[in-house]
Structures are given as structure tokens and as C-alpha cells.
Amino acid sequence: MITLHALEYSRATRVLWLLADLGQTCNRIDYPRSESFRAPEALSKVHPLGKSPVIEDDGLMIAESATILRYLAARYGDDSHTPPRDTREFWDHEVLFDYVEASFAEVALQAILPAFSGKPAPDAAKAALDKHLDYIAQAIGDGPLLFGDTAMLADIQLSYIIALLARLDLLADHPKIAAYWEALQKQPGYIAALRAAGPMAPPA
Incomplete structure (x- = not known):
């Protein structure tokens, strides 16, 4: 086990x-x-x-x-938990899966850490976060999740950082990401x- x-x-x-x-x-x-x-x-x-x-x-x-x-x-x-291997969506998924910790996490933390201390995110950090959240919103497409109704590995990987952003009210300007978070919370796993x-x- x-x-x-x-x-x-x-x-x-x-x-x-x-x-x-x-x-x-x-x-x-x-x-x-x-x-x-x-x-x-x-x-x-x-x-x-x-x-x-x-x-x-x-x-x-x-x-x-x-x-x-x-x-x-x-x-x-x-x-x-991945799209079929012989599809373009498979590689789109792999990019998003690795993107979470390779690119997004560091940017998100620049806004998350001040928020945990009750401070607003610096303007540059907020601008960078907004850019990344817009990128994720584009990736969601028609939704509700990244690749339709079923959570993929990339969704599971992304969930932790989105949970922190939601907890700290950092999704207010991004309704599509907020809706994505709501959809994630309905997943049985x-x-x-x-x-x-x-x-x-x-x-x-």
C-alpha cells in the first residue's frame, strides 16, 4: 500500500x-x-x-x-485523467500540468504571501497574477474544467493554488476562474x- x-x-x-x-x-x-x-x-x-x-x-x-x-x-x-495520447489535447494538457508549478506557482505566491499578512499585493505582483489568471481562463475555454466535465491531472494540480487564491479573495476580478473553482469543488475526488x-x- x-x-x-x-x-x-x-x-x-x-x-x-x-x-x-x-x-x-x-x-x-x-x-x-x-x-x-x-x-x-x-x-x-x-x-x-x-x-x-x-x-x-x-x-x-x-x-x-x-x-x-x-x-x-x-x-x-x-x-x-489525461486526454487520449494521440491527440493535440494530450500535449495541451501536459503543458498545463507542468505550467502549474514551473510558472504559475511563483507568480501566485507573490500575491498570496502579502495577503496572508493582511496586506495588498504589490501592483507588479497583482498585474502578473492577473496575466496568468487570464491565461488560465483562456485555457478553460467552454469549461467547466480545463478539458470538459472531468477533472484531469492538470485540474488536480492547479486546484491547490486556486484554493489559496479563492481563500484570500484574489479571484474577485476573474469570474471565470471563480466559476472554475466552484466546479472543482464539486468533483467527487x-x-x-x-x-x-x-x-x-x-x-x-
Whole structure:
């Protein structure tokens, strides 16, 4: 059985979502955040960088949520979370899947971190975030999700950052993204993951 090292209010929820979609259970080891909202020292004993999520499977340890999601899809022979491989949509999906952490996360954090302290995002950070949210809105197209009605790996990957932006009222100028967030929250795997481990974003 997969062991999941799951930090509270973290990207680990993505892994639980996919596992729920796949009908798979895991041995979940939970780690509470410190008073400063940091990962506890105990996670450093799991991964040298103190990262979460991390999974263990038959002696294999994997970090990075995108790699974990791809691994689980391969491990359980799942092809329902990507468009068919011989289509243009498959490569559109792969771009969006990697875009989340490679490009979007850093931009979003420039607005998210001040908001957590009750401060407005700097003008440059807000402008950069708006540009990326417009890009995502274009990718959604007719929606409600990135590739229609069914959540793909890219949707699961994107959900954590969108959850933080929604929690901090940073989607007010982007109704299409807000509608996308509403659609994500109706996905069965998302609902199951939250029931198991609590919300993605911290409470107020």
C-alpha cells in the first residue's frame, strides 16, 4: 500500500484526490504545521528538504506532486485523467500540468504571501497574477474544467493554488476562474480528499 506523508493545508490534498478517483486507499501519515505555518522538523526525516507530499511505495520514495500524480496514474493503469495520447489535447494538457508549478506557482505566491499578512499585493505582483489568471481562463475555454466535465491531472494540480487564491479573495476580478473553482469543488475526488484530510487552504 502507498504511504503518503501529508502536511496539513498542503499540496498533499492533490494526491488524496487522485487516489480517491482511482478507488485506492493509502497509509496516510499527517504532519501539523508549526505556529509559523511551516512544516515540522519531522518531515526532514522523510525528505532532505522537508517536503510534502512524499509517497513511499515498495521501497521507492517520490516527492513533487506532479511526479507523484503521474506515478500513481501509471501505477494503477489509469488513462482517464489525461486526454487520449494521440491527440493535440494530450500535449495541451501536459503543458498545463507542468505550467502549474514551473510558472504559475511563483507568480501566485507573490500575491498570496502579502495577503496572508493582511496586506495588498504589490501592483507588479497583482498585474502578473492577473496575466496568468487570464491565461488560465483562456485555457478553460467552454469549461467547466480545463478539458470538459472531468477533472484531469492538470485540474488536480492547479486546484491547490486556486484554493489559496479563492481563500484570500484574489479571484474577485476573474469570474471565470471563480466559476472554475466552484466546479472543482464539486468533483467527487476533491470532496473525498477534504473529508479525509480537511481543507486545502487554511481557515481564516
